[in-house]
Amino acid sequence: METITVVIIVMILIVIGIVYATNQKKASLTEERERTKDIEAMTTATNVLSMDFLKCTRGSATRETCIDYYKIKALNNNVFKEENYLHFYRLFGESKIEIKIIKNITGKENENITIYSLEDTENKTSIIIKTPITIEDAVWNINYFGIMEVTAYR
Amino acid sequence: MKTSKKAQVEISFNWVFVLIAGAAILFIFLRIIGTETEFAQTATQRRAIHDMTSLLTVLQQNPDSISNEKRINYLLEFNCNTEGHSYGIQGATNPARLPHQIIFSPKTVGEARIVTWVKTLRTPYPVSSILYLTDHETMYIFLKDAGQTAENYYDLFPEEIPKTLTTANNLNDYEDEGHRNIIIIKNTDANINYNLIKNNLDTRKITHVVSINNNNEVKFINIQNTNEEKNFGSLTEELVIGAIITGNPNLFNCTLNKALDQTRIITDLMLERTKLLNTAYGSNPCNTYYSSINQKTFQDLSNAARNKQPIYGHVQDIKNLNDRILRTNCVPIY
Numbered sequence: 208m209e210t211i212t213v214v215i216i217v218m219i220l221i222v223i224g225i226v227y228a229t230n231q232k233k234a235s236l237t238e239e240r241e242r243t244k245d246i247e248a249m250t251t252a253t254n255v256l257s258m259d260f261l262k263c264t265r266g267s268a269t270r271e272t273c274i275d276y277y278k279i280k281a282l283n284n285n286v287f288k289e290e291n292y293l294h295f296y297r298l299f300g301e302s303k304i305e306i307k308i309i310k311n312i313t314g315k316e317n318e319n320i321t322i323y324s325l326e327d328t329e330n331k332t333s334i335i336i337k338t339p340i341t342i343e344d345a346v347w348n349i350n351y352f353g354i355m356e357v358t359a360y361r
Numbered sequence: 362m363k364t365s366k367k368a369q370v371e372i373s374f375n376w377v378f379v380l381i382a383g384a385a386i387l388f389i390f391l392r393i394i395g396t397e398t399e400f401a402q403t404a405t406q407r408r409a410i411h412d413m414t415s416l417l418t419v420l421q422q423n424p425d426s427i428s429n430e431k432r433i434n435y436l437l438e439f440n441c442n443t444e445g446h447s448y449g450i451q452g453a454t455n456p457a458r459l460p461h462q463i464i465f466s467p468k469t470v471g472e473a474r475i476v477t478w479v480k481t482l483r484t485p486y487p488v489s490s491i492l493y494l495t496d497h498e499t500m501y502i503f504l505k506d507a508g509q510t511a512e513n514y515y516d517l518f519p520e521e522i523p524k525t526l527t528t529a530n531n532l533n534d535y536e537d538e539g540h541r542n543i544i545i546i547k548n549t550d551a552n553i554n555y556n557l558i559k560n561n562l563d564t565r566k567i568t569h570v571v572s573i574n575n576n577n578e579v580k581f582i583n584i585q586n587t588n589e590e591k592n593f594g595s596l597t598e599e600l601v602i603g604a605i606i607t608g609n610p611n612l613f614n615c616t617l618n619k620a621l622d623q624t625r626i627i628t629d630l631m632l633e634r635t636k637l638l639n640t641a642y643g644s645n646p647c648n649t650y651y652s653s654i655n656q657k658t659f660q661d662l663s664n665a666a667r668n669k670q671p672i673y674g675h676v677q678d679i680k681n682l683n684d685r686i687l688r689t690n691c692v693p694i695y
Contacts, residue, residue, distance in 0.1 A: 214382050221389060232400055239407065246414060259424070259487035260627045264695055265687070269487065277641070281633035291626050297461045345692040346641045
């Protein structure tokens with residue numbers, strides 16, 4: 208009888224140990240998954256900021272933190288075309304990318320261009336990243352100050 | 362007699378109990394081992410994906426950079442099948458997808474120091490960052506030729522990547538230093554004896570020879586069956602380097618298709634920009650540079666990229682037009 212009791216107690220302890228270890232593992236995996244989602248949101252923002260094709264260029268020279276006004280307008284016209292949509296969705300996911308061009312200190316002639324918007328705010332938190340940029344209108348040879356606002360949902 | 366029978370029953374019961382309890386404990390421990398193995402594999406896979414994602418994010422911010430990364434202790438396998446381009450640790454059931462990333466790598470990378478090389482894909486304007494990913498276990502053997510095609514690419518390859526320059530005749534004397542992969546690069550016109558390669562080198566390490574001609578046309582020749590060739594028409598320099606890095610027609614085709622798709626998208630964007638410049642300039646003489654005739658050069662490149670046709674000639678046309686505009690005060694087309 209004593210032997211049976213000892214074995215049962217040992218087995219109960221083993222089962223409790225297994226349940227505890229499993230829960231700990233699950234908790235650490237959930238935490239890691241959350242961290243991965245944060246990284247994904249940051250990646251979206253980085254993808255936007257590193258879009259070489261939007262940058263101001265002169266031949267092969269590229270100007271960092273300068274965006275070409277006509278390229279933004281062209282992207283705005285092309286991004287939701289059926290054959291391009293999947294590419295930009297893979298690149299930007301569920302996010303909103305807006306460029307605020309400050310043309311006048313009074314704010315009357317300022318221009319907002321939303322180059323991409325796929326918002327799904329339901330039960331989702333968002334990370335907003337604002338970056339100051341220069342927007343060049345090469346035809347009129349004017350450089351505007353602007354803000355690129357990337358809202359990434361996760 | 363009665364006591365002896367009771368004792369016999371008790372002994373049997375003890376044995377049955379010991380067997381059941383032993384089996385239960387054994388089962389529990391086997392489950393633990395199974396779960397732990399599964400967790401370990403998932404954790405390694407997650408770590409590999411995490412490392413790669415971090416690497417990609419950092420590299421995007423460092424165009425035209427080369428770096429010797431730390432040694433990774435797992436082997437990454439890159440695949441291209443009906444579900445697309447993917448990678449994961451060998452044997453993993455849930456590989457990570459690479460839907461738009463332009464990564465050229467051999468089929469297996471890892472269990473060694475990895476080397477990353479970032480360049481910008483230009484057609485001739487920047488389209489996307491390209492990541493060339495290889496390791497110290499992959500050797501690139503460039504064969505000298507009269508036209509210096511392979512030699513030029515040897516010079517372009519950074520010192521961080523294991524490489525050697527030899528002649529087709531000396532290839533027979535090449536001593537295998539124990540690399541996992543060997544990739545041979547030659548000019549299309551250079552003749553090599555495939556039977557000697559098969560006899561001298563381990564054919565598990567080398568599957569294809571990458572052949573390049575002066576027009577940047579690439580051909581993958583299967584070592585086992587030299588009649589089996591896979592051709593890729595006139596490419597830009599960055600894409601030819603991609604073909605050399607992979608040494609594998611299937612993987613190269615996968616990434617090339619993504620690169621051409623992105624070229625088409627960005628070219629359409631440049632075409633749209635040219636139309637906007639045309640409108641913005643109105644009656645200004647600069648307008649001639651953005652006319653429908655010049656818009657056609659973008660359209661031609663876009664069509665070639667869409668139909669997976671040679672792009673090099675169209676890229677040169679756009680570059681020449683832009684060079685002409687750069688000599689004026691008008692806004693360049695890229």
